[in-house]
Amino acid sequence: MMNIIPLSNNGFAMAGNLKKFINPRFINTIDLALMKELLARHEAELTDFSLDLLDQEEEEARTALHDLLTGSEDTYPEGLRADLHRIAELGDARGLEIIQAQAERQRIDLFPEMRRGDEDAPNKAHDPKHIAVRVFLEHLDLFDAAADHMALLTADRLHEYAGRERGVTVDLTEEKVEAFRAAVAALFRDAFLGDYCRVGDYVDDEEINLVVGHGSLVSTMPVVEGLKERVISVRQISHAVLRYSESTGMLRLARIRKAHQPEVAELFASIILERPGFFDGDDAQDLYTLRPIERAGSGFEFDARYDPLIDRILIVEAAADLMVPGKNGYPRVARTLRSRDLTGDALRHLTNTPVSFGDSWRLGELVFRILFKSEGKRQPQVTVKLRPPGVVQFRRTQHEARVMTLIERNGLMNDRDDFEVIDAAE
Template identity: 85%
Template sequence: MSEIVPADPAQVDESREGTYQEHWFCRKGGFVVGGNLKKFVNPRFIKTVDLALMKPLLARHEGKYKGFSVDLLNQEEDAAREALEKLLTGAQDSYPEGLRSDLHRIAELGDARGLEIIQGQAARQGVDLFPDMKTGDEDAPNKAHDPKHIAVRVFLEHPDLFDAAADHMAMLTADRLHEYAGRERGVAIDLTAEKVEAFRTAVAALFRDAFLGDYCRVGDYDDDDEINLVVSHGSMVSTMPVVEGQVERVISVRQISHAVLRYSENTGMLRLARIRKAHKPEIAELFASIILERPGFFDGDDAQDLYTLRPVELAGPGFTFDAAYDPLIDKVLIIEAAADLMAPGKKGYPRVVRTLRSRDLGGDALQHFGSTPVSFGGAWRLGELVFRILFKGDGKRQPQVTVKLRPPGVVQFRRTQHEARVMKLIERNGLMNDRDDFEVVDAAE
């Protein structure tokens, strides 16, 4: 499949920059439920979950229910589960916002991937999860081993472990990172609890002004030479009409968002994800001044001038990636490219007046520009490149990573065990600016 798609100039900036959003409400059977809650709080879960777990979970919000009491779970099991089903599958305004938030957080870790992360964090912290639970299957499989049930139990009995697992999930799913290069490499961090709390206080004030909410939590994690911070905070309140029977109500919800910061001591690079564009420079400076104790560390002229597509432009439609140095890379397919026609804008700065986008899942996206007016030697420039790296593997499905590169500072792909290989491929093919050149210029000036 291949196509060249003209883009509306009015939409170019929006489509390129984007915002991080999660649309998580859907209408079902006369009431509104969250998308991941709909899958999580399903009939099988309600029929099998240990009521002894649900009691303390629901008791966290006792006194805030409408037409429900935790005491209803003390009835005979069938009646108790019927009351639980009526609560959890009814309109979401029938239970408090705090419970909605708890269930959404649990749902994020209530699957096989979440269980793997929970187990990994438990091993890292030396926590023996539930030694009382049967681990074998001599009899019927133990329903308590269901990832959903384990997520509930960890949430209640090991809150610190749960927070760490939720933060790790946020780091794994943060695929779009905006990067800042520090003024020098090799700047180590002496991370203390006092620094983390000072950073949390400063970021909380920023998010309070932006989202009008007070909740803010920071988790910090070491990963070899990387320091990872995950900032959990409330997003904007959303209000929406819901239907309960024949009655229409309006409820409000505040979703929890996870901002991710990753700093490499070796390279001096700070990577930010799930943060508003307007907040990124300020948060980078807060990190520099509080965590690094180096104000202005990410303010250099080359701080965001990290990537270039100039080698691709010079080679033209025939450009191909050289991956021969890596025996694990099978091939690299260029599946999408965006060519921007530039013209002088306000104050003489160039602006995009037209975009041609070529897509070809077979890997020939660049070659299709040969039959168009695009010529990278003139007013046209290559604004974005999407390529798919296929790795050699033994399974039926070949491991692969899809990467979007948009100069000067955005590289986007789902972070996997192949992250180092992806970045090396970008560097080896000349798509990463050499920061040493900027350092020489700075020294000369």
């Protein structure tokens, strides 16, 4: 009977999802042939470790694998760390669901030999971690697509740019995607001092999605090996997200530095749309307003009677800003009063404060929770943060269209037709 290998306390200190991914269960159950193939990608960089060690009896082979994965930097190449970080992002139940969805979309019959149920005993090869490793090694394009869609699903804080007109369609070609990749790579190379850059493009009805995988800044962390301290360097992969709607002319950016956003938007306009300056209008980021709520006062309630699936809406947080004259006559925030109430009365509580909208006070931010009708025990909900002029933040779900419709129908979205009339007059 094979011994179970515990992770030592003096091993390699890993951060975040990688520490959870490489645990005793993983080391004791992962297919050694898969690990040998993964390690072979970095064989030239491995020191004091031979792939032949994995050809020993299973217990000795797993001991060697344990010593490598929990050992020092000298036997743990940076490239291997990067691979494992990527695999860890998809090595859970949600990641497996995304992998399966992408396989179905690409019509890939993924591992048909595994679809045998549990005839004898639960198969460790069905573990999401094991499947993520295998897909990474055997279907890298599918793995990249799944990682991109994970980034799309988890991007919650989107910065939006409104184009100069609606209905501008995209003729997305490989040449355009490559030209955009090269331009963004040059921008990120200067910012993050790394060369890696990959762009995945995905069309979803009338929405164009681009996911840019790039190396983040190198970070260092101290680790302890025995009684000695080491400092190691890690460069993880970040995913920037761009989503463009042809019908509305709206470009949404996520996980992109604020300083880079205008340049990335212009690269998209000039290369992908072939419309330089498309997102340069004065109103490009003047998208949202809370003025209707200020006029209604503390008694404001969202009107969602048009949508039979919305149960109720709770205003759980409101921030009121006191504005005073700043430099060059532009107002600045002198102080902020923030009200929170999970029962939905956050806005009403401002009536017991010095806040008086319409004078020097303005509503700077609103957080509301939408609860949807459901037959299940747990009621689906989405929490939305709205901060004018250009930020709406919520976890993108199947209810995204409903959230945006609610915002628009309650007058919290600026009417861009007014701006178009002004532009035409000018």
